[in-house]
Amino acid sequence: NAGVTQTPKFQVLKTGQSMTLQCAQDMNHNSMYWYRQDPGMGLRLIYYSASEGTTDKGEVPNGYNVSRLNKREFSLRLESAAPSQTSVYFCASSEAFRGGPNEKLFFGSGTQLSVL
């Protein structure tokens, strides 16, 4: 069972370049999320998709765009990369956007992005 699959695993960009991070889940989950992780900052939510066809901004959306392509796939795009976007990016999914004791996030293994 693959769970949440992210590609690429590593990426180096020059300032101003664009790229798309891909994420796919095979658990038939309704909700998907993009987080960034920086040292000493924990995980910060960039964008989320509560259900297919909807996307919303999280805590740190500036400089990013997302697309919920279908129920399985949720991509994150950097239109013009900046050094401040150097980070580890995680995609996650959950069964439904309802919180509560049974809500559980499943994470991919991350994309390490460096912007020079």
Next chain:
Amino acid sequence: TQLLEQSPQFLSIQEGENLTVYCNSSSVFSSLQWYRQEPGEGPVLLVTVVTGGEVKKLKRLTFQFGDARKDSSLHITAAQPGDTGLYLCAGGLNGYGKLTFGQGTILTVHP
């Protein structure tokens, strides 16, 4: 904005020692989750606590939710090198799927 503060940020101990990690907030949460993350991997859920004062045990790990549902602790008894990793707490609200994460505690257990 709801914030979760974890302490300590770094913890380096010898195998066999006990340790406690704290997760504190001024906000009330419906539930509190603890995740463990190994290098090069995403976080994996360890436990969810939902009732004020609740205590859950997972082998040598004991999780507690504060009475007021504003804080939580993770206690590890007789730590082992395999416990090494980043521990993250995350607060949630019923009916609302976004989680608020603490900044994490990096635990290193030396043989």
